[in-house]
Amino acid sequence: MQTSAPEWIPGFDNSFVRELPGDPEADNFRRQVLGACYSRVEPTPVSGPELLGWSREVAALLGLPEDLQEDPQEDPQAEATREELAAVLSGSRLWAGMEPYAACYGGHQFGNWADQLGDGRAITLGEILRSNDGEDTRWELQLKGAGPTPYSRRGDGRAVLRSSIREFLCSEAMHHLGVPTTRALSLVRTGDEVRRDMFYDGNAELEPGAVVCRVAPSFVRFGNFELFAARKDHETLRRLADYVIAEHFPELDAGDYAAWFGIVAERTAEMICHWMRVGFVHGVMNTDNMSVLGLTIDYGPYGWLEDYDPNWTPNTTDAHGRRYRFGNQPRIAAWNLTRFGAALLPLVDEAESIQAGLEAYAERLSAGVLSTYADKLGLRSIDADEGSDQPGSGPWLANTCMDVLRGANTKVETDMTIFHRQLAEVPMDPEASDEAVLAPLRPAYYGEYDRRELPPKLRELTLRWLRGLQARVRSEGLDPNQRRAIMDGANPKYVLRNYLAQEAIDLAEAGDPSRIHELLELLRRPYTDQPGKEHFAGKRPEWARHRPGCSMLSCSS
Incomplete structure:
Protein backbone atom coordinates (compact mmCIF):
# COMPACT_ATOMS: atom_id res chain seq x y z
CA MET A 1 0.00 0.00 0.00
CA GLN A 2 3.00 2.30 0.49
CA THR A 3 4.47 4.20 -2.47
CA SER A 4 7.25 6.71 -2.98
CA ALA A 5 6.29 10.25 -2.12
CA PRO A 6 6.12 12.91 -4.85
CA GLU A 7 9.01 15.35 -4.70
CA TRP A 8 6.84 18.07 -3.15
CA ILE A 9 6.15 15.98 -0.03
CA PRO A 10 8.38 16.81 2.99
CA GLY A 11 9.88 13.97 4.94
CA PHE A 12 8.22 12.52 8.02
CA ASP A 13 9.66 12.54 11.53
CA ASN A 14 7.36 10.44 13.70
CA SER A 15 8.34 11.22 17.27
CA PHE A 16 5.18 9.84 18.93
CA VAL A 17 5.77 6.27 17.77
CA ARG A 18 9.54 6.61 18.14
CA GLU A 19 9.58 7.86 21.72
CA LEU A 20 6.59 6.12 23.32
CA PRO A 21 5.62 2.50 23.97
CA GLY A 22 3.37 0.89 21.39
CA ASP A 23 0.94 -1.99 21.30
CA PRO A 24 2.83 -5.22 20.44
CA GLU A 25 -0.26 -6.74 18.79
CA ALA A 26 -0.11 -6.11 15.05
CA ASP A 27 -3.59 -7.31 14.05
CA ASN A 28 -6.46 -4.84 13.85
CA PHE A 29 -9.26 -6.07 16.09
CA ARG A 30 -11.19 -4.50 18.97
CA ARG A 31 -9.48 -5.03 22.31
CA GLN A 32 -8.20 -3.54 25.53
CA VAL A 33 -4.69 -2.20 24.99
CA LEU A 34 -2.42 -2.13 28.06
CA GLY A 35 0.90 -0.37 28.65
CA ALA A 36 0.88 1.34 25.26
CA CYS A 37 0.22 4.87 23.97
CA TYR A 38 -0.84 3.71 20.51
CA SER A 39 -1.56 0.79 18.21
CA ARG A 40 -0.17 0.62 14.70
CA VAL A 41 -2.97 0.39 12.15
CA GLU A 42 -3.29 1.28 8.49
CA PRO A 43 -6.25 3.13 6.98
CA THR A 44 -8.77 1.11 4.98
CA PRO A 45 -8.82 2.03 1.25
CA VAL A 46 -11.96 3.50 -0.29
CA SER A 47 -13.48 2.94 -3.71
CA GLY A 48 -13.58 6.38 -5.30
CA PRO A 49 -11.70 9.17 -3.48
CA GLU A 50 -12.55 12.67 -4.68
CA LEU A 51 -11.01 15.84 -3.26
CA LEU A 52 -13.84 18.24 -2.32
CA GLY A 53 -12.10 20.72 0.00
CA TRP A 54 -8.55 22.03 0.33
CA SER A 55 -7.08 24.60 2.73
CA ARG A 56 -4.26 26.40 1.01
CA GLU A 57 -3.09 27.94 4.30
CA VAL A 58 -2.64 24.53 5.92
CA ALA A 59 -1.00 23.19 2.76
CA ALA A 60 1.54 26.02 3.01
CA LEU A 61 2.32 25.03 6.61
CA LEU A 62 3.09 21.52 5.42
CA GLY A 63 4.94 22.37 2.23
CA LEU A 64 2.22 20.90 0.02
CA PRO A 65 0.83 22.46 -3.17
CA GLU A 66 -1.27 25.43 -2.10
CA ASP A 67 -3.55 26.20 -5.03
CA LEU A 68 -5.31 23.22 -6.56
CA GLN A 69 -7.53 23.88 -9.54
CA GLU A 70 -11.09 22.79 -8.92
CA ASP A 71 -11.43 21.71 -12.57
CA PRO A 72 -7.96 20.46 -13.57
CA GLN A 73 -8.88 18.37 -16.62
CA GLU A 74 -6.99 20.72 -18.95
CA ASP A 75 -3.82 20.41 -16.85
CA PRO A 76 -2.71 16.76 -16.57
CA GLN A 77 -0.15 17.60 -13.88
CA ALA A 78 -2.74 19.35 -11.72
CA GLU A 79 -5.14 16.47 -12.19
CA ALA A 80 -2.45 13.98 -11.18
CA THR A 81 -1.67 16.03 -8.07
CA ARG A 82 -5.32 16.08 -7.00
CA GLU A 83 -5.64 12.34 -7.58
CA GLU A 84 -2.49 11.64 -5.58
CA LEU A 85 -3.65 13.80 -2.69
CA ALA A 86 -7.15 12.32 -2.74
CA ALA A 87 -5.73 8.81 -2.60
CA VAL A 88 -3.40 9.49 0.34
CA LEU A 89 -5.78 11.74 2.28
CA SER A 90 -8.60 9.23 2.00
CA GLY A 91 -6.40 6.48 3.42
CA SER A 92 -6.13 4.54 0.16
CA ARG A 93 -2.38 5.02 -0.22
CA LEU A 94 0.59 5.78 2.05
CA TRP A 95 3.70 7.77 1.33
CA ALA A 96 7.14 6.52 2.35
CA GLY A 97 7.94 7.59 5.89
CA MET A 98 4.38 7.49 7.18
CA GLU A 99 3.87 5.30 10.26
CA PRO A 100 0.11 5.24 10.84
CA TYR A 101 -1.34 4.56 14.28
CA ALA A 102 -4.37 5.08 16.50
CA ALA A 103 -3.83 6.59 19.97
CA CYS A 104 -4.90 4.92 23.20
CA TYR A 105 -6.72 7.07 25.77
CA GLY A 106 -9.70 7.15 28.11
CA GLY A 107 -11.88 9.91 29.45
CA HIS A 108 -14.88 11.18 31.35
CA GLN A 109 -17.95 11.40 29.14
CA PHE A 110 -20.87 13.50 30.38
CA GLY A 111 -19.30 13.44 33.84
CA ASN A 112 -18.81 9.66 34.05
CA TRP A 113 -15.61 7.66 33.72
CA ALA A 114 -15.73 5.74 30.43
CA ASP A 115 -12.41 3.85 30.75
CA GLN A 116 -10.61 3.04 27.47
CA LEU A 117 -11.83 5.01 24.45
CA GLY A 118 -9.02 5.72 21.99
CA ASP A 119 -9.02 6.78 18.35
CA GLY A 120 -11.98 4.78 17.12
CA ARG A 121 -12.20 6.46 13.72
CA ALA A 122 -9.06 8.60 13.62
CA ILE A 123 -5.74 7.36 12.26
CA THR A 124 -2.58 9.46 12.39
CA LEU A 125 -0.55 9.11 9.20
CA GLY A 126 2.63 10.66 10.54
CA GLU A 127 4.33 13.90 11.54
CA ILE A 128 5.92 16.50 9.31
CA LEU A 129 8.69 18.61 10.82
CA ARG A 130 8.81 22.04 9.18
CA SER A 131 11.09 25.00 9.78
CA ASN A 132 9.30 28.35 9.80
CA ASP A 133 11.21 31.55 10.60
CA GLY A 134 14.05 29.51 12.05
CA GLU A 135 11.82 27.49 14.38
CA ASP A 136 10.92 23.85 13.89
CA THR A 137 7.22 23.04 14.11
CA ARG A 138 5.83 19.53 14.23
CA TRP A 139 2.56 18.88 12.37
CA GLU A 140 0.61 15.69 12.90
CA LEU A 141 -1.61 14.57 10.01
CA GLN A 142 -4.65 12.64 11.18
CA LEU A 143 -7.42 11.14 9.07
CA LYS A 144 -10.90 11.06 10.55
CA GLY A 145 -13.14 8.42 9.01
CA ALA A 146 -10.38 6.25 7.54
CA GLY A 147 -11.58 2.90 8.88
CA PRO A 148 -11.67 0.76 12.02
CA THR A 149 -8.99 0.61 14.69
CA PRO A 150 -8.54 -1.49 17.84
CA TYR A 151 -10.45 1.30 19.64
CA SER A 152 -13.52 1.38 17.37
CA ARG A 153 -15.61 -0.64 19.84
CA ARG A 154 -18.90 -1.18 17.97
CA GLY A 155 -18.19 1.44 15.29
CA ASP A 156 -17.04 1.06 11.71
CA GLY A 157 -14.37 3.76 11.87
CA ARG A 158 -16.01 5.76 9.10
CA ALA A 159 -17.49 9.26 8.89
CA VAL A 160 -20.28 10.67 6.76
CA LEU A 161 -20.09 13.62 4.41
CA ARG A 162 -22.32 15.92 6.48
CA SER A 163 -20.21 15.76 9.65
CA SER A 164 -16.99 15.90 7.63
CA ILE A 165 -18.06 19.11 5.89
CA ARG A 166 -18.90 20.62 9.25
CA GLU A 167 -15.52 19.68 10.72
CA PHE A 168 -13.54 20.83 7.69
CA LEU A 169 -15.22 24.23 7.52
CA CYS A 170 -15.33 24.88 11.25
CA SER A 171 -11.69 24.01 11.86
CA GLU A 172 -10.61 26.67 9.38
CA ALA A 173 -13.33 29.16 10.37
CA MET A 174 -12.22 29.02 14.01
CA HIS A 175 -8.60 29.62 13.05
CA HIS A 176 -9.48 32.72 11.07
CA LEU A 177 -11.63 33.95 13.97
CA GLY A 178 -8.50 33.81 16.13
CA VAL A 179 -9.68 30.85 18.23
CA PRO A 180 -7.01 28.28 19.21
CA THR A 181 -7.87 25.21 17.16
CA THR A 182 -6.69 22.20 15.26
CA ARG A 183 -6.72 22.75 11.50
CA ALA A 184 -8.16 20.91 8.52
CA LEU A 185 -6.13 20.28 5.38
CA SER A 186 -8.59 18.42 3.19
CA LEU A 187 -12.04 16.96 2.69
CA VAL A 188 -12.29 13.84 0.56
CA ARG A 189 -15.46 12.10 -0.53
CA THR A 190 -14.84 8.35 -0.46
CA GLY A 191 -17.29 7.05 -3.06
CA ASP A 192 -18.65 4.63 -0.46
CA GLU A 193 -21.78 4.79 1.66
CA VAL A 194 -21.99 4.65 5.43
CA ARG A 195 -25.03 3.59 7.44
CA ARG A 196 -25.91 5.98 10.26
CA ASP A 197 -28.78 6.43 12.68
CA MET A 198 -28.42 10.19 13.17
CA PHE A 199 -30.63 10.52 16.24
CA TYR A 200 -30.41 6.95 17.54
CA ASP A 201 -34.14 6.44 16.95
CA GLY A 202 -34.00 3.32 14.82
CA ASN A 203 -34.08 5.16 11.49
CA ALA A 204 -30.65 4.32 10.10
CA GLU A 205 -29.94 5.39 6.52
CA LEU A 206 -27.12 5.07 4.03
CA GLU A 207 -25.18 8.31 3.57
CA PRO A 208 -22.16 9.32 1.49
CA GLY A 209 -18.87 8.77 3.31
CA ALA A 210 -15.96 11.19 3.63
CA VAL A 211 -12.58 11.65 5.30
CA VAL A 212 -11.14 14.84 6.82
CA CYS A 213 -7.41 15.30 7.28
CA ARG A 214 -6.95 17.11 10.58
CA VAL A 215 -3.66 18.85 11.35
CA ALA A 216 -2.18 19.96 14.69
CA PRO A 217 1.17 19.89 16.50
CA SER A 218 -0.37 17.12 18.62
CA PHE A 219 -3.74 15.53 19.31
CA VAL A 220 -2.80 14.42 22.84
CA ARG A 221 -5.68 15.09 25.21
CA PHE A 222 -6.52 15.00 28.90
CA GLY A 223 -7.85 11.48 28.49
CA ASN A 224 -4.47 10.10 27.40
CA ALA A 246 10.03 17.86 25.76
CA GLU A 247 8.34 18.00 22.36
CA HIS A 248 5.68 20.68 22.83
CA PHE A 249 6.74 22.72 25.88
CA PRO A 250 10.51 23.07 25.37
CA GLU A 251 10.59 26.20 27.55
CA LEU A 252 10.03 23.98 30.62
CA GLY A 378 -15.07 49.27 22.50
CA LEU A 379 -13.61 50.22 25.88
CA ARG A 380 -10.00 50.70 26.88
CA SER A 381 -10.27 48.14 29.67
CA ILE A 382 -12.55 46.72 32.34
CA ASP A 383 -11.27 46.36 35.88
CA ALA A 384 -12.88 43.73 38.12
CA ASP A 385 -12.47 46.08 41.10
CA GLU A 386 -14.67 48.78 39.58
CA GLY A 387 -17.81 47.35 41.16
CA SER A 388 -20.31 45.21 39.30
CA ASP A 389 -23.34 46.95 40.80
CA GLN A 390 -22.26 50.46 39.88
CA PRO A 391 -24.14 51.69 36.76
CA GLY A 392 -21.68 52.67 34.05
CA SER A 393 -18.79 50.65 35.47
CA GLY A 394 -17.08 48.13 33.22
CA PRO A 395 -18.39 45.04 35.05
CA TRP A 396 -21.90 46.55 35.11
CA LEU A 397 -21.75 47.16 31.37
CA ALA A 398 -20.60 43.59 30.70
CA ASN A 399 -23.19 41.98 32.99
CA THR A 400 -26.04 44.18 31.79
CA CYS A 401 -25.09 43.46 28.18
CA MET A 402 -25.87 39.79 28.82
CA ASP A 403 -29.22 40.75 30.37
CA VAL A 404 -30.02 42.82 27.30
CA LEU A 405 -29.07 39.96 24.98
CA ARG A 406 -31.30 37.59 26.94
CA GLY A 407 -34.23 39.92 26.33
CA ALA A 408 -34.77 40.96 29.96
CA ASN A 409 -37.13 38.03 30.54
CA THR A 410 -39.31 38.97 27.56
CA LYS A 411 -39.91 36.76 24.51
CA VAL A 412 -37.61 38.84 22.32
CA GLU A 413 -34.83 36.82 20.67
CA THR A 414 -31.58 38.64 19.92
CA ASP A 415 -28.92 37.46 17.49
CA MET A 416 -25.63 37.62 19.39
CA THR A 417 -23.33 38.02 16.38
CA ILE A 418 -25.36 40.75 14.69
CA PHE A 419 -26.00 42.61 17.96
CA HIS A 420 -22.33 42.98 18.79
CA ARG A 421 -21.34 43.81 15.23
CA GLN A 422 -24.03 46.49 15.00
CA LEU A 423 -23.03 47.96 18.35
CA ALA A 424 -20.25 49.84 16.59
CA GLU A 425 -22.96 51.73 14.67
CA VAL A 426 -24.66 53.07 17.80
CA PRO A 427 -24.03 56.85 18.08
CA MET A 428 -22.06 57.86 21.14
CA ASP A 429 -23.52 61.38 21.06
CA PRO A 430 -25.47 61.92 24.31
CA GLU A 431 -27.83 64.22 22.38
CA ALA A 432 -28.88 61.40 20.02
CA SER A 433 -32.55 60.47 20.37
CA ASP A 434 -33.61 57.21 21.93
CA GLU A 435 -34.74 55.91 18.55
CA ALA A 436 -31.44 56.88 16.92
CA VAL A 437 -29.56 54.98 19.62
CA LEU A 438 -31.74 51.88 19.31
CA ALA A 439 -32.05 51.83 15.52
CA PRO A 440 -28.66 50.19 14.70
CA LEU A 441 -29.54 47.21 16.89
CA ARG A 442 -32.87 46.42 15.23
CA PRO A 443 -31.36 44.02 12.64
CA ALA A 444 -30.34 41.77 15.55
CA TYR A 445 -33.92 41.09 16.71
CA TYR A 446 -35.85 38.09 15.44
CA GLY A 447 -39.45 38.17 14.34
CA GLU A 448 -41.43 41.38 14.43
CA TYR A 449 -39.09 43.26 16.74
CA ASP A 450 -36.75 44.22 13.93
CA ARG A 451 -39.55 46.60 12.88
CA ARG A 452 -41.79 47.33 15.84
CA GLU A 453 -41.23 48.73 19.30
CA LEU A 454 -39.46 46.57 21.88
CA PRO A 455 -41.42 45.54 24.98
CA PRO A 456 -41.22 48.37 27.56
CA LYS A 457 -39.08 46.39 30.01
CA LEU A 458 -36.45 45.50 27.40
CA ARG A 459 -36.54 48.95 25.80
CA GLU A 460 -35.94 50.63 29.15
CA LEU A 461 -33.08 48.30 30.09
CA THR A 462 -31.44 48.59 26.66
CA LEU A 463 -31.59 52.37 26.66
CA ARG A 464 -30.24 52.58 30.21
CA TRP A 465 -27.38 50.29 29.22
CA LEU A 466 -26.60 52.18 26.00
CA ARG A 467 -26.63 55.54 27.79
CA GLY A 468 -24.25 54.07 30.37
CA LEU A 469 -22.01 52.85 27.56
CA GLN A 470 -22.06 56.30 25.97
CA ALA A 471 -20.96 57.90 29.23
CA ARG A 472 -18.14 55.39 29.68
CA VAL A 473 -16.91 55.88 26.12
CA ARG A 474 -16.90 59.66 26.52
CA SER A 475 -14.97 59.41 29.78
CA GLU A 476 -12.29 57.27 28.17
CA GLY A 477 -11.83 59.60 25.20
CA LEU A 478 -10.87 56.82 22.79
CA ASP A 479 -10.53 57.93 19.18
CA PRO A 480 -13.74 56.84 17.34
CA ASN A 481 -11.85 55.20 14.49
CA GLN A 482 -9.60 53.34 16.90
CA ARG A 483 -12.61 52.24 18.92
CA ARG A 484 -14.35 51.00 15.77
CA ALA A 485 -11.27 49.01 14.78
CA ILE A 486 -11.10 47.35 18.21
CA MET A 487 -14.80 46.41 18.11
CA ASP A 488 -14.72 45.12 14.54
CA GLY A 489 -11.67 43.04 15.42
CA ALA A 490 -13.49 41.37 18.33
CA ASN A 491 -16.98 41.04 16.85
CA PRO A 492 -17.05 38.97 13.66
CA LYS A 493 -19.48 39.75 10.89
CA TYR A 494 -19.40 36.21 9.51
CA VAL A 495 -19.49 32.98 11.50
CA LEU A 496 -20.30 29.44 10.39
CA ARG A 497 -23.97 29.61 11.26
CA ASN A 498 -25.57 26.21 11.52
CA TYR A 499 -27.90 26.77 8.60
CA LEU A 500 -25.02 27.89 6.33
CA ALA A 501 -23.19 24.63 6.99
CA GLN A 502 -26.41 22.69 6.34
CA GLU A 503 -26.94 24.42 3.00
CA ALA A 504 -23.41 23.44 1.99
CA ILE A 505 -24.14 19.87 3.08
CA ASP A 506 -27.39 19.69 1.10
CA LEU A 507 -25.67 20.90 -2.06
CA ALA A 508 -22.65 18.61 -1.64
CA GLU A 509 -24.83 15.56 -1.06
CA ALA A 510 -26.53 16.44 -4.37
CA GLY A 511 -23.13 16.55 -6.08
CA ASP A 512 -22.36 20.29 -5.88
CA PRO A 513 -19.44 21.20 -3.58
CA SER A 514 -19.38 24.88 -4.63
CA ARG A 515 -20.86 26.16 -1.38
CA ILE A 516 -18.03 24.49 0.58
CA HIS A 517 -15.52 26.51 -1.43
CA GLU A 518 -17.58 29.70 -1.15
CA LEU A 519 -17.91 29.43 2.63
CA LEU A 520 -14.25 28.56 3.08
CA GLU A 521 -13.31 31.71 1.18
CA LEU A 522 -15.86 33.83 3.07
CA LEU A 523 -14.70 32.63 6.48
CA ARG A 524 -11.08 33.46 5.75
CA ARG A 525 -12.00 37.10 6.50
CA PRO A 526 -14.71 36.94 9.16
CA TYR A 527 -14.11 40.47 10.49
CA THR A 528 -14.13 42.21 7.12
CA ASP A 529 -17.13 43.59 5.26
CA GLN A 530 -17.31 41.65 2.00
CA PRO A 531 -19.44 43.34 -0.68
CA GLY A 532 -21.98 40.97 -2.21
CA LYS A 533 -21.71 38.55 0.73
CA GLU A 534 -24.01 40.35 3.17
CA HIS A 535 -26.62 37.59 2.97
CA PHE A 536 -24.19 35.25 4.72
CA ALA A 537 -24.28 37.57 7.74
CA GLY A 538 -28.05 37.44 8.09
CA LYS A 539 -30.13 35.96 10.88
CA ARG A 540 -31.11 32.30 10.91
CA PRO A 541 -34.12 31.79 8.58
CA GLU A 542 -37.28 30.44 10.11
CA TRP A 543 -37.03 27.15 8.18
CA ALA A 544 -33.81 26.38 10.09
CA ARG A 545 -35.25 26.90 13.58
CA HIS A 546 -36.05 23.23 14.22
CA ARG A 547 -34.38 21.46 11.30
CA PRO A 548 -31.87 18.70 12.14
CA GLY A 549 -28.37 19.94 11.43
CA CYS A 550 -29.39 23.53 12.10
CA SER A 551 -30.83 23.38 15.60
CA MET A 552 -29.79 20.02 17.05
CA LEU A 553 -27.16 17.43 16.20
CA SER A 554 -25.98 14.17 17.70
CA CYS A 555 -22.65 12.58 18.48
CA SER A 556 -23.22 10.29 15.49
CA SER A 557 -21.15 11.05 12.44
Missing part, protein backbone atom coordinates in the same frame (compact mmCIF):
# COMPACT_ATOMS: atom_id res chain seq x y z
CA PHE A 225 -3.19 10.73 30.92
CA GLU A 226 -6.40 9.79 32.70
CA LEU A 227 -6.33 6.25 31.32
CA PHE A 228 -2.82 5.46 32.56
CA ALA A 229 -3.54 7.03 35.94
CA ALA A 230 -6.74 5.00 36.30
CA ARG A 231 -4.79 1.84 35.51
CA LYS A 232 -2.02 2.87 37.92
CA ASP A 233 0.41 2.56 35.02
CA HIS A 234 2.60 5.32 36.36
CA GLU A 235 5.60 4.44 34.19
CA THR A 236 3.68 4.99 30.94
CA LEU A 237 2.03 8.05 32.45
CA ARG A 238 5.44 9.54 33.19
CA ARG A 239 6.85 8.67 29.78
CA LEU A 240 3.92 10.33 28.03
CA ALA A 241 4.18 13.47 30.17
CA ASP A 242 7.95 13.68 29.61
CA TYR A 243 7.43 13.32 25.86
CA VAL A 244 4.75 16.05 25.68
CA ILE A 245 6.84 18.49 27.74
CA ASP A 253 12.58 21.94 32.50
CA ALA A 254 12.23 18.18 32.21
CA GLY A 255 9.96 16.80 34.90
CA ASP A 256 8.39 20.13 35.82
CA TYR A 257 4.88 18.69 35.71
CA ALA A 258 3.35 21.32 38.00
CA ALA A 259 4.47 24.22 35.79
CA TRP A 260 3.26 22.31 32.76
CA PHE A 261 -0.19 21.81 34.26
CA GLY A 262 -0.38 25.53 35.00
CA ILE A 263 0.38 26.39 31.37
CA VAL A 264 -2.23 23.91 30.11
CA ALA A 265 -4.76 25.46 32.50
CA GLU A 266 -4.04 28.99 31.28
CA ARG A 267 -4.20 27.97 27.63
CA THR A 268 -7.51 26.26 28.27
CA ALA A 269 -8.85 29.47 29.83
CA GLU A 270 -7.76 31.44 26.78
CA MET A 271 -9.53 28.99 24.47
CA ILE A 272 -12.76 29.15 26.49
CA CYS A 273 -12.70 32.97 26.43
CA HIS A 274 -12.55 32.86 22.66
CA TRP A 275 -15.42 30.37 22.48
CA MET A 276 -17.57 32.69 24.56
CA ARG A 277 -16.50 35.73 22.55
CA VAL A 278 -17.70 34.36 19.21
CA GLY A 279 -20.71 32.37 20.48
CA PHE A 280 -19.30 28.88 19.85
CA VAL A 281 -20.75 25.85 21.66
CA HIS A 282 -18.56 22.75 21.51
CA GLY A 283 -21.41 20.42 22.46
CA VAL A 284 -19.37 17.51 23.81
CA MET A 285 -16.71 18.72 26.24
CA ASN A 286 -15.71 15.29 27.48
CA THR A 287 -12.18 15.04 28.86
CA ASP A 288 -11.17 12.97 25.84
CA ASN A 289 -12.06 16.04 23.74
CA MET A 290 -9.78 18.44 25.63
CA SER A 291 -6.36 19.19 24.15
CA VAL A 292 -3.25 19.54 26.33
CA LEU A 293 -2.16 22.28 23.91
CA GLY A 294 -5.26 24.37 24.60
CA LEU A 295 -6.69 23.81 21.12
CA THR A 296 -10.28 23.22 20.11
CA ILE A 297 -10.44 19.59 18.97
CA ASP A 298 -13.06 17.10 17.81
CA TYR A 299 -15.72 19.11 16.03
CA GLY A 300 -18.79 16.93 16.48
CA PRO A 301 -22.21 18.25 17.56
CA TYR A 302 -21.02 21.84 17.83
CA GLY A 303 -23.13 24.91 17.13
CA TRP A 304 -23.16 28.68 16.99
CA LEU A 305 -25.52 30.76 19.09
CA GLU A 306 -28.14 32.34 16.89
CA ASP A 307 -30.57 33.92 19.35
CA TYR A 308 -28.65 34.43 22.57
CA ASP A 309 -29.47 31.61 24.99
CA PRO A 310 -26.84 30.63 27.58
CA ASN A 311 -28.75 27.35 28.18
CA TRP A 312 -28.56 26.19 24.57
CA THR A 313 -26.71 23.04 23.59
CA PRO A 314 -26.62 21.68 20.04
CA ASN A 315 -26.13 18.10 21.22
CA THR A 316 -29.25 15.88 21.37
CA THR A 317 -27.42 13.52 23.73
CA ASP A 318 -27.05 16.45 26.12
CA ALA A 319 -30.59 17.81 25.67
CA HIS A 320 -31.85 16.64 29.05
CA GLY A 321 -29.04 17.69 31.39
CA ARG A 322 -27.57 20.45 29.20
CA ARG A 323 -24.21 19.82 30.82
CA TYR A 324 -22.38 21.30 27.83
CA ARG A 325 -24.62 24.31 27.26
CA PHE A 326 -23.02 27.56 26.12
CA GLY A 327 -23.06 29.31 29.49
CA ASN A 328 -21.65 26.28 31.33
CA GLN A 329 -18.51 25.87 29.22
CA PRO A 330 -16.16 27.80 31.57
CA ARG A 331 -17.24 25.64 34.53
CA ILE A 332 -16.93 22.39 32.58
CA ALA A 333 -13.42 23.31 31.46
CA ALA A 334 -12.49 23.76 35.13
CA TRP A 335 -14.05 20.38 35.97
CA ASN A 336 -12.11 18.73 33.15
CA LEU A 337 -8.88 20.35 34.30
CA THR A 338 -9.52 18.99 37.78
CA ARG A 339 -9.76 15.47 36.32
CA PHE A 340 -6.58 16.04 34.33
CA GLY A 341 -4.79 17.39 37.39
CA ALA A 342 -5.87 14.35 39.41
CA ALA A 343 -4.32 12.12 36.74
CA LEU A 344 -1.00 13.94 37.19
CA LEU A 345 -0.90 13.57 40.98
CA PRO A 346 1.40 10.50 40.83
CA LEU A 347 3.96 12.73 39.10
CA VAL A 348 3.94 15.81 41.32
CA ASP A 349 5.39 16.25 44.77
CA GLU A 350 2.44 18.11 46.27
CA ALA A 351 -1.25 18.30 45.41
CA GLU A 352 -1.07 22.04 46.10
CA SER A 353 0.76 22.50 42.81
CA ILE A 354 -2.29 21.20 40.95
CA GLN A 355 -4.53 23.51 42.94
CA ALA A 356 -2.27 26.39 41.93
CA GLY A 357 -2.86 25.48 38.30
CA LEU A 358 -6.62 25.47 38.81
CA GLU A 359 -6.38 28.89 40.41
CA ALA A 360 -4.34 30.06 37.43
CA TYR A 361 -7.19 28.90 35.19
CA ALA A 362 -9.74 30.89 37.19
CA GLU A 363 -7.57 34.02 37.18
CA ARG A 364 -6.81 33.84 33.45
CA LEU A 365 -10.47 33.16 32.67
CA SER A 366 -11.68 36.11 34.73
CA ALA A 367 -9.13 38.47 33.21
CA GLY A 368 -9.85 37.13 29.74
CA VAL A 369 -13.60 37.59 30.03
CA LEU A 370 -13.18 41.22 31.11
CA SER A 371 -10.66 41.88 28.36
CA THR A 372 -12.97 40.26 25.82
CA TYR A 373 -15.91 42.40 26.88
CA ALA A 374 -13.80 45.54 26.82
CA ASP A 375 -12.95 44.83 23.19
CA LYS A 376 -16.49 43.85 22.24
CA LEU A 377 -17.89 47.07 23.75
